[in-house]
Amino acid sequence: MNSEHMILGVALTNSFGAHPAAWRLPHVNPEAYTDIDVTVEHARTAERGGLQFVFIADRLFLHGDLAVSNPLFNMDPIVTLSAVAQATERIGLAGTASTSFFEPYLLARQLKTLDVISNGRVGWNAVPSFEPDAFANFGKEPPAREKKYERLHEVMQVVQALWGSWGYEAGKPDQQGRYADPAHVKPVNLYGTQVGTRGPLPVPPSEQGQPVIIMPASSGYGLQAAVMYADIIIAMPSSIEEGRAQRQAIRQAAAQAGRNPEDIKYLAFAGFTTGDTERDALDTRLALDAHTDIRGPLARLSAYLGLQQQLTRPDEPLTTAQLTAVQAHPQDARSIRAVELAHAGWSPRDILAHAVFDPYPSVVGTAGQVADHLQEWFKAGAADGFMLNFDDFSTEIGNFVEQVIPVLRERGIFHNTYEGKTLRDHVGVPPQYGVNPRITTGPQ
Known part of the structure; x- marks a missing residue:
């Protein structure tokens, strides 16, 4: 990926849009929540514009007042993205899965399988849950913050160890010989205080090796975790100054953690509604x-x-x-x-x-005004790219692709076409297989 080009992801958290009344519009299918074809069409539109990835956030409880609005989150991000994977070719597929409830073996298997079947296009938004309603659905009480992040660290390292447990050296199937060299498909035997696994994972490397890791911007425990594991950090700064300061703080913390700051991409949320005027x-x-x-x-x-x-x-x-x-x-x-x-x-x-x-920050205006906002932030060093939100997915994703993308390309700040096949290619993060060798803390 050319560093002079911004990264653009689009949030498809539900099937309607970011505005709570989008489901009421006469041109919108009110049953889109359960219609996978709607989500597929949104993803295809984004792919037509060359956006690097679609993103589905999650909450592990029913979120939203059904008397007046649709559920705010997708029914299941991983299942949904599996369907989208089969209907698209190049666009990246990022989804949220909590580190607080799911066992790392299941997380590792589901995410890497999706990465394999999508030919290396998957990103995992790894987050610890914090909502009491989510913990209630698993029969638990919310833990102390330090315990929540203790589990996150263990899950992250066990998952990545499992991802690397089927080594590249195992080779490709040889019909005249063996399917794979078992000497390079090894147990990991990694155990912490909260989670652990024997392994190995029954999933070979994908075209990008393993999924890209996405995490939210945070402070304290959250910042420490993000700079240790994330390839992409997504934030919600309210101004260029705040974005620039947060991006710089992340880069400094990454260097202190032994990582190259250039290997972490910082994306800012932005919302848009476009019109001819x-x-x-x-x-x-x-x-x-x-x-x-x-x-x-x-x-x-x-x-x-x-x-x-x-x-x-x-x-x-x-x-x-x-x-x-x-x-x-x-x-x-x-x-x-x-x-x-x-x-x-x-x-x-x-x-x-x-x-x-x-x-x-949101822009309600012309394609030129939208492009101006993105360019100003990008050129100011306030973000490496953006997580796009739209009030009405059914019209605004298409408007952005048809009206704003050409302006960004004309200004030389967005790519003309996909330069590679995998999500790592699209966002310009380095290869990784298994646990990052620079990270030494965690379960022993």
Whole structure:
């Protein structure tokens, strides 16, 4: 992968979109949650645009108020990605699997099998669970943070040891001789205080050896784990300055852990709704917002603008007196953005439609405005790439591929085509088979 080109993944956490009302749109199949063909079509669209991977997050409990919205997470990421693998050819396939509940032998077998059948396109988002509801589904209480990460370290190293237990030296099947050299398919006999395994794993190397490891950005125990194991770290910075600082902190911690900082890619979340004009994009967002109660967001916006009174005229720009009174919180990028939009003459409803309260920076505008945001962050060193979120998957993934990708290519910051076959090729991370030899801590 050319380092001058950004990495783009697309979050397909559910079948509808990031906006909670996407399932209500008239052009959306309301049964898409259980229709694998819908997810396959989203992935194919992303592949047509050359995006490096699709990403399916997970929570191990039913998440979402079914009275008003669809379930927020996929039914099962690994099963879903197995179907997507057979319907796509080049795009990477990344999914979440918790280190808190699943035994490492099962994790290693499922993920590496998916990597083999997809010809080396799999990434594992390795996360410890923290939600009490998830632990309740496994009949457990949430452990202390240090215990949670103690298990994560053990699981990561046992899984990777199992991935490497069928060595390359075992060779290919020879119909005139033996299927594989058993001397190079060995038990790992690796045991910690919480998990362990004998091995070996009955899965040979994939085209990329073993899955790419993805982890979320964190601090403390989480940062230590991420720089030890992750090839990709995904974060949610609110500003270029925050992204640049977090990326630099990760690079420094990686060097201290004995890794080359260039081997870890830092991706930032970003959300988009596109239109031929900014007004068109806002109207698209407003069509979604129309299905939600605006009273709560309006009260929150008033607070973000530093106003003492409620915003009672949502469709009219702020008055001169209100504009004189507004003030941004200097430490909150969303507050700063809201004030900028108010001074630009947008109404409160339109300010909300600019996605100022999204949990990550979002652009509601033209393809050029979307490309400007990505380019500014990328060129500033705030990210090596982005995890893309879209309000409405059924239209916005296609809009991004058809309208934004050509602009990024014209500017020379996104590749023209896949340069390799595997996810490691796509994101530019080095080969690894088995446990990273630089990592010496963990189960003995």
